[in-house]
Amino acid sequence: MPLKFNVTTETLAKLKHFLILDDHTGVFHWIRQPNRQIAIGDRAGSQAKNGYRIISFSGKHFYEHRLIWLWIKGSIPEKKVVDHINGNPSDNRLENLRLISQSRNTQNIVRSKKRAGPDGIHLPQGVYWLASKGKFVSCIKLDYKKRHLGTFESIEDAHAAYLSAKSEFHPASNIERLI
Template sequence: MVTQAQVKELLDYDPATGLFRWRVSNSNRVKVGAIAGSINAIGYRAIGINGRLFLAHRLAWIYMHESIPAQFCIDHVNGIKNDNRLVNLRLATRRQQQGNLKSHNSNTSGHRGVFLNKKTGKYYAHIGNKHLGTFSSLDEARSFRDAEAKNYWGEFYQTRGAMISTVGEEK
């Protein structure tokens, strides 16, 4: 892993915008003051340092807090992968981070953790491997599952019905 000193030697970070800019030019492609990195295939900003790619949200945390404690990852509060403002970053365990995942692309109910059993015509709700119940309607299953998920994940739970564009504001 890269150290805080190495990051600060090479990059400037603006916690209000979440952007990194190069402090030094170590190649013909890198210009001092240019925005560092690019958006990778899955939507995160990645920055190359010493021949290795690092995710910008992890570098931002290291820049501001020196290190990321073992057993923690960095979570984007609003779920936007390239919004690396400090106010949008928080420490999370893997379990906590599961609370704000999007629905799987094979989901046919439109709601995470809810599926229709075609044989019975009933809706099943679950969190991970835990079965929460069987329901007559989609709304009933979704409401129950959302309430249970809020208890399970607490502040890390996000419904993905409303897209959140900035921390604390719904779009």
């Protein structure tokens, strides 16, 4: 985590004089003006290109989801990260946040790059087109290594194999996002 995104106890205490958290929506609002451009009542922060909300204060930047966790829970243990259960990085309601290891957090990633198979057909995550054999291949990453799950005649069978392996080997993942 870049140093500029770390939140010290002192900074959090200062922020509590400037922000109020709606813990039902996971949204911060300014209750004091940190500068002239911000009005009291404005939603704090902005959404970055990657979908995460970032709050700037005293020349430093903070991820909103980490601030919410610290605000309510008090700490983030070493070697843990705050994960968005539903995969939406701007949904910062506490019930959508959880602490998990970085390796488990990567299990919850959904590939954003679209890939196409034969005739431009969209290939779901975990499925590849093997043109030399005219078949679909299913793979999953385990311990940072690609594991071959099988070669299949149909996209549906290859994807079913991937989803089955994903639910078995990646317990932190949100399978519903992949169906």
